[in-house]
Structure formats: C-alpha cells, structure tokens
Amino acid sequence: MSVIYDRVALIGLGLIASSMFWAMKRNGLAREVTGYARSAATRDAARRIGLCDHVCDTVAEAVKDADLVVLAIPVGVMGAVAAEIGPHLKPGATVTDVGSVKRDVIENVGPHIPETVHFVPGHPVAGTEHSGPDSGFAELFDNRWCLLTPPEGTDLTAVAELRRFWEGLGSNVEEMEADHHDLVLAVTSHAPHLIAYTMVGVADDLRRVTDSEVIQYSAAGFRDFTRIAASDPTMWRDVFLTNKDATLEILGRFTEELFALQRAIRTGDGAHLHDYFTRTRAIRRGIIEAGQDTAAPNFGRAQKPV
Ligand SMILES: NC(=O)C1=CN([C@@H]2O[C@H](COP(=O)(O)OP(=O)(O)OC[C@H]3O[C@@H](n4cnc5c(N)ncnc54)[C@H](O)[C@@H]3O)[C@@H](O)[C@H]2O)C=CC1
Numbered sequence: 001m002s003v004i005y006d007r008v009a010l011i012g013l014g015l016i017a018s019s020m021f022w023a024m025k026r027n028g029l030a031r032e033v034t035g036y037a038r039s040a041a042t043r044d045a046a047r048r049i050g051l052c053d054h055v056c057d058t059v060a061e062a063v064k065d066a067d068l069v070v071l072a073i074p075v076g077v078m079g080a081v082a083a084e085i086g087p088h089l090k091p092g093a094t095v096t097d098v099g100s101v102k103r104d105v106i107e108n109v110g111p112h113i114p115e116t117v118h119f120v121p122g123h124p125v126a127g128t129e130h131s132g133p134d135s136g137f138a139e140l141f142d143n144r145w146c147l148l149t150p151p152e153g154t155d156l157t158a159v160a161e162l163r164r165f166w167e168g169l170g171s172n173v174e175e176m177e178a179d180h181h182d183l184v185l186a187v188t189s190h191a192p193h194l195i196a197y198t199m200v201g202v203a204d205d206l207r208r209v210t211d212s213e214v215i216q217y218s219a220a221g222f223r224d225f226t227r228i229a230a231s232d233p234t235m236w237r238d239v240f241l242t243n244k245d246a247t248l249e250i251l252g253r254f255t256e257e258l259f260a261l262q263r264a265i266r267t268g269d270g271a272h273l274h275d276y277f278t279r280t281r282a283i284r285r286g287i288i289e290a291g292q293d294t295a296a297p298n299f300g301r302a303q304k305p306v
C-alpha cells in the first residue's frame with residue numbers, strides 16, 4: 001500500500017492510537033508519525049516500545065506540519081485539546097477523532113478548528129477492554145467498521161482521503177449522520193456496557209454474601225460481562241455523560257422490556273418468555289446467516305449458528 005498522509009500526529013497514546021500506529025507501519029500509510037500523550041509516564045512508555053517515530057513533549061510540536069491529526073483521547077477532553085492545537089495546525093491539514101460519541105465531539109471540537117483546516121469526525125467500531133500504549137495491535141481494525149460522520153459542507157476530498165486511510169488500516173468505512181450514529185451506538189455498545197457494569201456490580205455485592213462462589217462458578221455469559229466491565233473508567237464515564245439523551249432513551253426501553261419479563265416470571269407466563277427468547281434467537285441466527293457477524297472475536301473463521 002502507498003503513503004496516504006506524509007505526516008500523521010497521534011494525540012493520546014492508548015489502545016486506539018497505538019493500534020493505528022502499528023497498522024500504519026504494517027501497511028506503509030504514513031511517512032512519519034509523531035505522538036503526544038498528556039502524562040510523561042505514557043510518553044516514556046511509548047518511547048520504550050518504539051510507538052511513533054517521534055514522541056513529542058508538547059502537543060503543539062506534535063501537530064506542527066502534520067497532514068493528519070488524530071484525537072485519540074477520552075471524549076470529555078476533546079474540546080479542550082482541540083483548543084490547544086487549533087493555533088498550531090497546518091493549513092490544508094485534516095483533523096479527525098476516534099471518539100465513541102460523535103455529536104458532542106462535533107460541537108466541542110468544531111469551533112476550535114481554523115477555516116483552513118478540515119475536520120472529519122470518525123469512530124472505529126473496534127476495541128478491547130484494555131487501554132494504554134502497550135495494548136495496541138496492528139490487526140485491531142481488520143474487517144471492522146469505521147464510521148465517519150462529516151457535518152454538512154465538509155470538504156469531499158478530505159473525507160475521501162480519510163476513507164482511503166481507514167480502508168488502508170483494514171476497516172470497512174461507512175458515512176452516517178452524527179445523531180444517527182449516537183443512537184445506533186447507544187443500542188449496540190453504550191447501553192450493553194452499562195448493563196455489564198451493573199451486572200458485575202450486583203454480583204460483587206452478592207459475593208460478600210456467598211464468598212467467592214460468584215466468580216468461581218461463573219458461566220460464560222457472566223465472564224463476558226466481567227471482560228466488558230473491566231473497560232477504562234474514564235473513557236466510559238465520558239461516553240455516558242456525552243451521549244446522555246440516546247443512552248437514556250435506550251435504557252428507558254430496556255427497563256420496560258425487563259419489567260415485562262420480570263412480570264412473566266412472577267406470574268408464571270412461560271409463553272411470554274418462550275416467545276421472547278425465540279424472537280431473540282432468530283435475530284442472532286439471522287445475523288450469522290447474513291454473514292454480518294464481523295464483530296465476533298472469531299471473525300474470519302467458520303461459524304455455525306449458536
Ligand atoms: N477502547 C475502545 O475499545 C475504543 C475506544 N474508542 C474511543 O477512542 C478514544 C481513545 O480510547 P482508548 O485508546 O481506548 O483510550 P486509552 O485510555 O487507551 O488512551 C487514551 C490516551 O489519551 C491520553 N489522554 C487523556 N487525556 C488527555 C489529554 N487531555 N491530552 C492528551 N492526552 C490525553 C491518555 O494519556 C492515553 O494515552 C476514546 O474517545 C474512546 O471513546 C473508540 C473505539 C473503541
């Protein structure tokens with residue numbers, strides 16, 4: 001593959017930025033990659049493992065002369081960091097982000113980007129429960145979606161170039177409107193994370209009563225919850241605070257359904273439970289038969305309906 005951006009600056013050196021770096025190197029997408037993280041300890045860790053061609057001690061130095069600047073930091077600090085970098089951006093450059101929420105990022109970053117610089121928001125829908133500079137790997141984005149949410153009027157060439165870049169990192173790229181993105185992700189990612197956090201919290205309370213049994217005898221479903229509930233607290237705090245309306249909308253619907261299932265259990269309404277579980281099983285089988293289970297950890301290997 002060929003170079004798409006001569007110089008890329010990664011701001012924030014955690015899971016997503018480090019995975020982008022290794023994937024860029026794997027596929028030769030950038031000639032030089034600079035990096036910056038707020039804490040000196042993270043910058044030192046990055047230097048130790050050879051993450052970035054040059055790790056800078058100031059954000060201004062990192063973005064200077066960059067053709068692409070990637071904000072790979074928690075959603076809650078995007079606006080403040082955009083304000084810091086705004087005056088140092090090169091005319092003609094593109095700024096993007098990888099935040100899990102899009103409307104809030106557009107509102108908080110957009111105003112700090114000079115007229116001469118393009119801003120194309122993005123979200124790779126790929127990740128793990130791990131964080132920090134050591135956690136990245138080049139294959140993270142392979143065959144996963146990257147969603148771009150350019151506001152109306154965004155330069156089409158800048159969007160097309162960023163699309164090619166994410167395709168070069170291994171992703172399938174789709175464009176969508178930011179509010180739609182936030183609602184879809186509230187259903188598929190944000191509410192499920194909150195449910196996992198809650199379930200693990202409930203089990204932890206119970207553990208005090210039953211000693212270590214909750215963990216010792218946990219079945220696969222609960223283990224999956226504990227994996228998700230190990231995700232970075234700062235990142236997820238910011239996701240819920242910035243995608244507030246969509247998350248509350250989905251949680252409201254979730255609670256209604258949960259109450260209906262609770263009532264069916266209390267009244268012994270087996271037909272309700274059976275119908276409900278039959279419907280949800282059909283959804284899972286439909287996803288697999290349509291070959292859309294690209295987010296499964298064993299993607300790429302033969303799968304049979306479960
Ligand atoms: N972890 C995941 O599975 C996914 C995360 N995302 C999004 O990507 C973004 C980054 O997430 P991760 O890489 O997982 O996080 P991470 O916690 O691994 O890394 C975040 C980095 O940002 C730095 N940072 C924090 N505040 C900063 C500031 N004010 N200035 C400069 N650097 C700062 C931290 O030092 C750290 O290096 C978040 O917005 C998240 O919503 C998107 C897709 C998946």
Ligand SMILES: O=C(O)C(=O)Cc1ccc(O)cc1
Pocket residue numbers: 099100124125126127128129189228
């Ligand atoms: O680890 C998992 O199961 C995830 O769901 C990863 C993830 C977390 C946040 C995102 O915005 C996108 C993907």
